[in-house]
Every structure is written in structure tokens, then in C-alpha cells.
Amino acid sequence: MFKEKNLILASSSPRRKALLEDLHISFEVSSSDADESFDKSLAPEEIVMELARRKADAVLKANPKSYCLGADTIVYHNGNVLGKPASREEAFQSLKGLSGVWHAVYTGVSIAADGKHTVFYEKTNVLFWELTDEEINAYLDTGEPFDKAGAYGIQGVGRLLVKEIKGDYFTVVGLPISRTIRELRALGFNMPH
Numbered sequence: 452m453f454k455e456k457n458l459i460l461a462s463s464s465p466r467r468k469a470l471l472e473d474l475h476i477s478f479e480v481s482s483s484d485a486d487e488s489f490d491k492s493l494a495p496e497e498i499v500m501e502l503a504r505r506k507a508d509a510v511l512k513a514n515p516k517s518y519c520l521g522a523d524t525i526v527y528h529n530g531n532v533l534g535k536p537a538s539r540e541e542a543f544q545s546l547k548g549l550s551g552v553w554h555a556v557y558t559g560v561s562i563a564a565d566g567k568h569t570v571f572y573e574k575t576n577v578l579f580w581e582l583t584d585e586e587i588n589a590y591l592d593t594g595e596p597f598d599k600a601g602a603y604g605i606q607g608v609g610r611l612l613v614k615e616i617k618g619d620y621f622t623v624v625g626l627p628i629s630r631t632i633r634e635l636r637a638l639g640f641n642m643p644h
């Protein structure tokens with residue numbers, strides 16, 4: 452049990468943690484073991500909001516007096532949801548499919564706080580350069596893609612795959628931080644600045 456009215460990040464993602472740390476906000480981390488399966492017929496924004504809600508709610512149960520923040524990110528292309536790749540082959544296919552075309556990255560965010568609840572999503576469109584098989588394999592060799600939706604990380608070496616984006620960069624990294632802070636403030640969270 453954490454102390455009252457603090458912020459708990461319901462996530463094991465080091466990227467989400469770093470985005471909050473950059474703002475010098477004090478918070479705790481408590482990753483949830485929420486079920487991340489979803490109905491494939493749902494719209495992408497519904498999927499990420501539902502999964503974000505589950506993550507925040509799971510942590511809120513044990514910490515009912517805290518602000519609990521959950522998020523979920525998926526890559527969406529051609530009607531397909533690309534989550535974290537289960538294998539090198541899946542990562543290769545994912546990146547090959549994204550080569551030279553636009554795709555969308557959706558991040559859902561859920562903030563649960565003592566009877567109040569906010570859920571929203573942001574969408575950023577990303578265009579990849581045309582990638583050769585050699586480039587894809589060299590990127591896979593970095594080991595970077597395997598814990599990331601769509602099999603790339605825009606904040607890492609994966610930035611070299613990206614030609615253009617439309618929308619909030621931080622939505623791609625996994626947490627649209629500026630909107631998230633605005634929503635936290637709207638729920639009464641005291642920001643140090």
C-alpha cells in the first residue's frame with residue numbers, strides 16, 4: 452500500500468517510467484498483471500482504451516487512494532493489430548509490412564482516482580522509409596524490437612526507419628505525456644510545476 456494521493460504508474464514499460472521521470476514528478480511503479488487479450492473485431496482505439504483501463508483498475512484495487520495510470524500501445528496497419536512480436540520471424544514480417552507505407556500508432560491512457568476515472572487515446576501516423584531485407588535484419592540484430600509494439604522503437608535505433616510522423620511523438624513511445632499531465636491535473640493531481 453502506497454501513501455495517499457500519490458501517483459502510481461501501472462506499467463512495466465521503462466519508456467513510460469522515463470517519460471514521467473523526465474518531468475521530476477514523484478511516483479511509484481506497480482506493474483499490473485491484467486489480462487491483455489482482446490476481441491480482434493474491436494476498433495483500435497477501443498482496444499487500447501480497454502487494455503489501459505484494465506491495467507489502471509488492477510493497480511487501483513490494491514491502492515484505492517492513489518492516482519493509477521495505465522497505458523497501452525498498438526501499431527495498426529491494414530486492419531491488423533501489431534503488438535509485441537512473439538518471434539524474430541514475426542518481427543521481420545511486421546517491419547516488412549510497414550516498409551514504405553504509413554501506419555498508425557494508438558496509445559490508450561487510463562487514469563483511475565478515488566471514484567473518478569478518465570480514459571482517452573491518441574493516434575500518431577508514422578511513415579517508414581522503404582526498407583531492404585538487409586536493413587530489417589540488421590535492425591533485428593540490435594535486439595531492440597522484441598518488447599515493442601510493431602517491432603520497433605522510435606526512441607532508439609528504430610528512429611532510422613522513420614521518414615515522417617504526424618501527431619505526438621510520445622504517443623509512439625508509449626505515453627502521450629503532455630495530454631496525460633493535463634488530464635491528471637483536471638482530476639486534481641498536484642503537479643510540482
Ligand SMILES: Cc1cn([C@H]2C[C@H](O)[C@@H](COP(=O)(O)OP(=O)(O)OP(=O)(O)O)O2)c(=O)[nH]c1=O
Nearest residue numbers: 462463464523524599600603604605623624625
Ligand atoms: C511503436 C513503439 C512502441 N514502443 C513500446 C511502448 C510499450 O512499452 C510497448 C507496447 O506494449 P504495451 O503492452 O503497451 O506495454 P508494455 O507491455 O511494455 O508495458 P505495460 O503493459 O506493463 O504497461 O511498445 C516503444 O517503446 N517505441 C515505439 O516506437
